[in-house]
Structures are given as C-alpha cells and as structure tokens.
Amino acid sequence: MINNLEKGCSILSKEEIMEYISSAALRSQNVKLDTYSFLVGMAYEIKKRPLDAQTLEELSSIANKNSIS
Incomplete structure (x- = not known):
C-alpha cells in the first residue's frame, strides 16, 4: 500500500509519507x-x-488499488 502511494503520487516522497505515518x-x-x-x-x-x-x-487511483490489495 505504501509502495502504491509512493509510486503513484507525484507530489509525495517516501520520506514524507513515512514521517506522516510515524x-x-x-x-x-x-x-x-x-x-x-x-x-x-x-x-x-x-x-x-x-x-x-x-x-x-492520482490519489483516487491509489485508493482503488489499495482497496483491492
């Protein structure tokens, strides 16, 4: 799920995502x-x-992919 977000959202970096989740x-x-x-x-x-x-x-597509996973 995090990989989908990292690769699918052009404005967020992995570091920003991980910091938010932490x-x-x-x-x-x-x-x-x-x-x-x-x-x-x-x-x-x-x-x-x-x-x-x-x-x-992008976020809509990511949510759809993550809901299927």
Missing part, C-alpha cells in the same frame, strides 16, 4: 491508505496547500 502512529490514529478521503487529507496536511486535479486523480 506521527499518526504516535498519536494512535488510524491510517487508512485505501480510503480516498484519508489520502486527500494526508497529502493536504503534508503539503499545506490545495491539491490540483492531477494529484486528486
């Missing part, structure tokens, strides 16, 4: 990499800016 784990938060709304919220929180249409499309 912080979420420390706060005992659920990480749902198979949910579009979670991925959008995560990317927005990491980048601190609105996401463009291409990124939203």
Whole structure:
C-alpha cells in the first residue's frame, strides 16, 4: 500500500509519507491508505496547500488499488 502511494503520487516522497505515518502512529490514529478521503487529507496536511486535479486523480487511483490489495 505504501509502495502504491509512493509510486503513484507525484507530489509525495517516501520520506514524507513515512514521517506522516510515524506521527499518526504516535498519536494512535488510524491510517487508512485505501480510503480516498484519508489520502486527500494526508497529502493536504503534508503539503499545506490545495491539491490540483492531477494529484486528486492520482490519489483516487491509489485508493482503488489499495482497496483491492
């Protein structure tokens, strides 16, 4: 699931993804990499800016792939 996110989302690096997941784990938060709304919220929180249409499309595709896995 993390590999799908790393390879499928052009604006997020592996380091940013892992840092976010680590912080979420420390706060005992659920990480749902198979949910579009979670991925959008995560990317927005990491980048601190609105996401463009291409990124939203990438995140939708990633959520679909991760929900099948």
